[in-house]
Amino acid sequence: MKLNRIGYPYLVWLGMFILIPLLLVMYFAFTTGDSQNFSTFTFSIENFEKFMSPLYLGVLYRSVKLAFVSTLICLALGYPIALIISKEKPKIRNVMVLMLVIPMWMNFLLRTYAWLTLLGKNGILTKVLSSIGIEGISLLYNDTAVLLGMVYNFLPFMVLPIFSVLTKMDKNLVEAAEDLGANKAEVFWKVIFPLSLPGVITGITMVFIPAVSTFVISGLLGGNKSTLIGNLIEQQFRYTGDWHFGSTMSIILMVFILASMAVTSKFDKEKEGGGGGLW
Amino acid sequence: MVNRNLKRLYTFLIFAFLYAPIIILIIYSFNDSKFRGDWSGFTLRWYAELFRDREVIRVLYYTFAIAITSSIISTVLGTVAAIGIHGMRGITKKSILNLNYLPVLNPDIVTAVALMALFRMARLQFGFITLLLAHITFSVPYVVLSILPKLKQMNVHLAEAAMDLGATPMYALRKVVIPEIMPGIITGGLLAFTLSIDDFVISFFTTGHGISNLSIYIYSMARKGINPTINALSTLMFISLVALLLIINSRSEKSKKIIQERR
Amino acid sequence: MKNRILIMLAMILVISVVAAGCGGNEQTVNVYNWGDYIDPEVLDLFEEEYGIRVVYDTYATNEDLYVKMKQGGNSYDVVIPSDYMIERMIREDLLMEINMDNISMFEKIDERFLNLDYDPDNSYSVPYMWGTVGIIYNTTMVDRPLTSWADLWDEEFDGEIIMLNSQRDTLAVALKKLGYSLNTRDIGELEEARDELIDQKPIVYAYLGDEVKDVIVGGEAGIAVVWSGDAVAMMDENPDLEYVIPSEGTNLWFDAMAIPANSQNPEAAEQFIDFMTRPEIAAMNADYIGYSSPIPEAVEKLDEEIQNSPVAYPSDEMLENTEVFKDPQDIISEYDRIWTEITSAQ
Numbered sequence: 001m002k003l004n005r006i007g008y009p010y011l012v013w014l015g016m017f018i019l020i021p022l023l024l025v026m027y028f029a030f031t032t033g034d035s036q037n038f039s040t041f042t043f044s045i046e047n048f049e050k051f052m053s054p055l056y057l058g059v060l061y062r063s064v065k066l067a068f069v070s071t072l073i074c075l076a077l078g079y080p081i082a083l084i085i086s087k088e089k090p091k092i093r094n095v096m097v098l099m100l101v102i103p104m105w106m107n108f109l110l111r112t113y114a115w116l117t118l119l120g121k122n123g124i125l126t127k128v129l130s131s132i133g134i135e136g137i138s139l140l141y142n143d144t145a146v147l148l149g150m151v152y153n154f155l156p157f158m159v160l161p162i163f164s165v166l167t168k169m170d171k172n173l174v175e176a177a178e179d180l181g182a183n184k185a186e187v188f189w190k191v192i193f194p195l196s197l198p199g200v201i202t203g204i205t206m207v208f209i210p211a212v213s214t215f216v217i218s219g220l221l222g223g224n225k226s227t228l229i230g231n232l233i234e235q236q237f238r239y240t241g242d243w244h245f246g247s248t249m250s251i252i253l254m255v256f257i258l259a260s261m262a263v264t265s266k267f268d269k270e271k272e273g274g275g276g277g278l279w
Numbered sequence: 280m281v282n283r284n285l286k287r288l289y290t291f292l293i294f295a296f297l298y299a300p301i302i303i304l305i306i307y308s309f310n311d312s313k314f315r316g317d318w319s320g321f322t323l324r325w326y327a328e329l330f331r332d333r334e335v336i337r338v339l340y341y342t343f344a345i346a347i348t349s350s351i352i353s354t355v356l357g358t359v360a361a362i363g364i365h366g367m368r369g370i371t372k373k374s375i376l377n378l379n380y381l382p383v384l385n386p387d388i389v390t391a392v393a394l395m396a397l398f399r400m401a402r403l404q405f406g407f408i409t410l411l412l413a414h415i416t417f418s419v420p421y422v423v424l425s426i427l428p429k430l431k432q433m434n435v436h437l438a439e440a441a442m443d444l445g446a447t448p449m450y451a452l453r454k455v456v457i458p459e460i461m462p463g464i465i466t467g468g469l470l471a472f473t474l475s476i477d478d479f480v481i482s483f484f485t486t487g488h489g490i491s492n493l494s495i496y497i498y499s500m501a502r503k504g505i506n507p508t509i510n511a512l513s514t515l516m517f518i519s520l521v522a523l524l525l526i527i528n529s530r531s532e533k534s535k536k537i538i539q540e541r542r
Numbered sequence: 543m544k545n546r547i548l549i550m551l552a553m554i555l556v557i558s559v560v561a562a563g564c565g566g567n568e569q570t571v572n573v574y575n576w577g578d579y580i581d582p583e584v585l586d587l588f589e590e591e592y593g594i595r596v597v598y599d600t601y602a603t604n605e606d607l608y609v610k611m612k613q614g615g616n617s618y619d620v621v622i623p624s625d626y627m628i629e630r631m632i633r634e635d636l637l638m639e640i641n642m643d644n645i646s647m648f649e650k651i652d653e654r655f656l657n658l659d660y661d662p663d664n665s666y667s668v669p670y671m672w673g674t675v676g677i678i679y680n681t682t683m684v685d686r687p688l689t690s691w692a693d694l695w696d697e698e699f700d701g702e703i704i705m706l707n708s709q710r711d712t713l714a715v716a717l718k719k720l721g722y723s724l725n726t727r728d729i730g731e732l733e734e735a736r737d738e739l740i741d742q743k744p745i746v747y748a749y750l751g752d753e754v755k756d757v758i759v760g761g762e763a764g765i766a767v768v769w770s771g772d773a774v775a776m777m778d779e780n781p782d783l784e785y786v787i788p789s790e791g792t793n794l795w796f797d798a799m800a801i802p803a804n805s806q807n808p809e810a811a812e813q814f815i816d817f818m819t820r821p822e823i824a825a826m827n828a829d830y831i832g833y834s835s836p837i838p839e840a841v842e843k844l845d846e847e848i849q850n851s852p853v854a855y856p857s858d859e860m861l862e863n864t865e866v867f868k869d870p871q872d873i874i875s876e877y878d879r880i881w882t883e884i885t886s887a888q
Contacts (some may be wrong), residue, residue: 006452007363010356010419011375017416018381021393025385030699036612055879081293084286098524100398103297104473105520106304106513107497113505114300117307117315121762124303141748152296164466168432213386219705223748224707227885230386237388239605239709240878250389257384258377314779315753316760332582334598395613405615447738483606487616489597499577499600503831504752504772506578 028247035243047248056232056249060256063229063276066143066218067211071158073208075200077151078158079248083192085159086166097163100156112149112220119145119221141223149217155208158203165199166192192199201264259270301517308510325511328474334496339512342476342492345407349414350471355472356415357422358464362456364423365430379424382417388418391484398485405487413485414475421474422467429463569594571810574601574610574618576797579671581830588817594810611636617804619811625796626867628667629660633869637666638803644812647819647837654858655796655836658866667728667798668815669836671828673770674864675711675793678777678785683764690789691719694765695738700745704757704766707749708883710867711793712739715767718790725868729876736880740887749885758783767793771833773855785853791863796836 032047033040076175103111118125119139126139134205139145169192177191193200215230229249236246308326312319329335361436394413432531437459441451445504457464479494486495499508573585577600585596599618601607604627610616611631621630631637642648644667655672657664679688683702694703694715705712711884714724716735726732747763754766759780768776773785799818802809817823824840834854835841841849870877 006359007366010360010363010423013356013360013416014375014378017394017397017412018378021390021397022381024396025389025393030490055882055886059882062886064534077293080289084290095528099294100297101469101473102517102520102524103301105476106301106517107494107509108477109479109497109501110304110505110513111300113315113753114303114307114324116756117303118299120757120760122316122760152300155293155297160466164428198322209384219707220753223750225743225746225749225885227882231885233386233884234388235878237392238603238609239606240874241605242875242878243392245515245875246392247389250385253386254381254384312759312779313755313775314759315756316758316762319779334582374641399613399615403615409615412874483601484609488574488599488618493597496577496600499602501602502576502752503578504755 025247025250028243029251030248032244035241047245048252050245051248051252059232060229060252062226063212064256066146066150066228067208067214070147070154070211071204073147073151074155074158075204078155078203079162079200082159082162082166086163093167097160097207100159104156108153109216111152112217115145115149115152115221116140119148121130140221141225143222145221146218150211150214151222153214153217154207157206157210161202161206162196162199165196165202169195204264205261208260212257213253292393304510305514305517308507308514310507313504313507325507326515327517329508329511335508335512337539338491338493338496341407341490341495345410345414345482345492346472346475349411349418349475350468352411352466353418353422353471354464357419357467358457358460359428360419361423361426361460361463362452363431365427370423378380379420382420383424387478394481395484397511405485407487410482410486410490410492413481414478417478417481418474421470422464423469426463429460433459451526518531549550549715552671554859569807569810570597571595571620571807571814572597572599572618573620573814574599574838575620575622576600576605577602579622579797579831581826584818584823584826587823588814591817592810592813594813596814605803611802613805617806618802619805619807620799620814622670622797624790624867625658625660625798626869628798628800629870630871631800632661632666636803638805638808639665640668640801640812640815642668645816645819647816647821647824647839650837650839651819652836652838654861658796659868660796660866661798667800669796669798670818671771671831671833672794672836673834673854674787674861675714675767675769675795676773676785676787676853678758678766678773678783679762679767680758680764680780680782681784682782683761687784688765688786688788691715692790693788694767695719695742695745697745697875699765701747702764703742703746704754704763705739705742705746705749706754706767709877710870711767712749713877713880714793714867715792716742716793718788724793724865727870727873732873732876732880736884737886743884743887769833770853770856771831774848774851775811775832777853787856787860787864791865794866796866 021053027041028035030043030045031041032044033042050111079239085093085100088096089264117123120126121140123139129135129137129139140273173191177187182190207273213230213233215234218226218228219231233246233249233253236242236249307315309321309323310318311324322535358381364372364379367375385393391413394416398405398409398412433456438451441455442448446454477494478492479498482492483495483498486492489500493512497505500506500509571594573596575598579600580598585598588594589596591695601610604624607621608627608630611621612634628637642665648668651669655669661667677688677691677694684699693699694705705715710724711734713732716723716738717726717731719738720731720734720846722728722731722735748757749764750757750773754768755772755776757763758768758778759768761780762794768785770785775784777783777785799815801808801815805811818827819837821837821839822841824835824837825843828835828840828844841855852860
């Protein structure tokens with residue numbers, strides 16, 4: 001199809017703005033020297049060796065664990081709402097989707113600060129909980145708060161892909177299953193859920209990836225009591241000035257994420273080697 | 280199995296969850312105190328101070344200028360790219376796709392520093408153009424990834440049929456392909472706009488003097504403390520956005536009705 | 543019809559973008575400062591008097607400023623880094639010397655704050671704001687007056703203590719507690735400080751940035767390490783608060799105005815810096831920001847209350863064993879490793 005040629009401008013763009021910067025990052029990762037001065041660079045894998053220590057691997061492990069749990073929670077909370085919205089009439093559906101997206105246009109830092117007001121010792125949520133008798137639990141500066149913040153931030157990214165797939169689903173299949181005697185639970189688990197898997201995979205990807213490299217949420221809501229890999233990388237570039245170590249960690253993180261994505265794409269039979277999209 | 284009231288309650292809870300912080304922001308924009316610790320009384324002084332702040336207007340202007348321009352360009356570039364990628368096969372397709380994914384995979388700071396280094400190597404003067412290029416770079420992948428599944432879903436023979444019937448490739452593109460993938464294009468555009476409006480790190484390292492956006496303005500206050508005029512600003516932005524969307528929604532309702540009546 | 547509107551919008555956008563780019567022939571001075579760190583009216587006053595347009599941008603940290611300046615591709619005329627960063631910038635030839643004859647108030651700046659280690663001949667920077675680091679505590683939540691850094695390790699205050707989310711500032715607290723210099727390059731001493739902080743971790747409520755103010759003012763926690771400028775603002779809002787400079791000594795900090803070496807308009811830069819040192823202007827800034835001015839004639843124009851505040855303007859005696867930060871240079875990667883060890887400790 002002659003339309004293919006249309007893609008070439010983007011290839012040029014990709015080459016310039018994505019490939020070259022990637023090569024730059026790899027160059028930084030495999031060298032050491034004064035980060036601000038190219039002429040001092042010498043080839044070395046010492047930063048990779050430095051990372052392979054209990055201290056830094058522990059940081060990676062904690063980040064992955066947190067990202068994994070928050071992704072699961074997003075899935076558990078997001079799927080039902082996607083289902084509910086997809087069953088509404090188109091007019092209402094569109095409004096609901098927009099309502100889902102609008103909060104993301106408010107500054108992220110400000111919204112996270114607002115959670116501090118809600119979750120603090122004198123915060124509104126804490127007061128609500130004690131009014132129904134639950135006293136003394138700390139809602140802030142712990143893993144729970146961080147998870148809450150992450151779910152808050154990433155939930156729309158889980159809901160939208162699943163919603164998109166659910167709306168495209170062939171209603172006849174559902175009706176056929178019901179006609180053949182399946183009850184609601186069976187219809188869901190044997191027909192709807194499997195068909196929505198591509199959306200679920202996309203949602204998981206769109207949540208897990210940023211969740212692994214997040215640091216603002218864990219910083220503000222976790223009281224900075226625990227460094228995550230996102231903090232570490234950010235620190236290297238914006239405080240310590242060791243761009244080599246920072247790039248090394250970025251490459252390691254990238255490889256890790258690509259590997260996880262390769263694993264999850266095994267679950268998506270429809271992809272057939274590269275139809276890959278967000279949703 | 281699941282009755283309607285339960286569904287309603289759940290939907291309400293989820294939206295309450297999403298909007299709770301925004302409501303807090305709005306409430307505290309009227310708080311007569313620099314601190315979020317306590318409610319000290321109702322005041323409009325932050326709104327008054329906001330209108331006297333010369334920098335906020337400038338910063339707001341650039342935020343929207345960049346967001347709108349970059350999302351339009353990214354959407355066009357992304358659509359064209361998606362169509363091109365869709366037609367590819369095999370290893371080429373896989374590697375292009377993975378390359379495309381990179382800005383999505385990388386932490387913002389890495390993309391920021393890499394782009395900054397690139398622009399330096401190219402001896403570019405930092406300013407509006409470099410900022411715009413940076414925003415387009417991190418937005419296009421999301422646009423592409425929004426449109427590809429729609430292309431996959433589209434009947435591949437539609438465009439061919441159009442061309443068999445005598446349409447030129449451009450005509451087939453405009454009248455057949457684009458309408459089919461329009462939902463993906465719109466989603467991609469919205470996503471690009473959202474990412475651009477809230478970006479700090481990439482913007483900070485790729486912009487030049489005189490060009491700043493709202494995120495940079497806000498994050499720069501991290502050491503001293505966020506001035507409550509920002510809460511006032513956010514409240515106004517929120518109200519405007521909601522109003523804008525309501526207007527657009529009601530206008531599209533009107534035009535649909537008119538079309539229906541004409542039939 | 544819709545298309546026409548879109549095209550018009552696009553044209554307006556393009557025209558305004560281009561117009562914004564061409565500033566005409568008017569002179570400009572590019573100022574780069576911390577966020578919310580100047581009285582906006584001051585910029586208007588400067589423009590009126592000199593006819594030079596002020597192009598104003600902001601940054602979040604010294605290190606961000608450093609990267610922007612080091613990378614080039616940008617030129618700013620006035621920047622306002624902190625002490626240790628000025629030291630680094632001078633060493634790396636990133637700043638140009640200022641002709642202090644053009645700074646009319648130079649002689650009238652408090653002597654104590656000139657010719658410090660970070661700018662020994664005081665030829666590259668003019669002090670802008672200064673302060674100390676200390677402990678603020680809520681007298682209704684803490685049953686005795688606090689006097690030393692060691693108090694922050696007292697189990698009695700479990701869950702009430704907030705430390706700063708800043709590698710150097712928090713390490714400095716531990717180092718001072720142990721009696722070491724906060725500029726030490728001795729790894730042994732740094733690791734001792736690390737161990738102290740790991741010991742302290744279980745009783746720390748959180749490591750916070752500027753949000754510490756909301757927490758303390760709101761009474762959610764009783765004790766925090768803060769900068770003196772923030773303490774003044776907090777104490778204004780909540781009269782139960784007290785601020786103290788611990789007996790072991792603390793950090794004395796400065797933010798100062800400087801001119802980058804690649805400035806395109808150093809003349810205007812010097813005029814701007816001169817303007818900022820005028821007592822009325824410096825007083826406006828000190829009043830708006832709430833931090834301390836290094837110019838005595840400016841301080842005299844402030845409220846009686848703040849002039850006499852030992853928090854904002856401590857006596858010489860109180861400043862006796864304070865230290866100013868020096869540029870850590872290569873040791874900074876040790877700081878990073880140590881800080882990671884502290885924050886990773888469970």
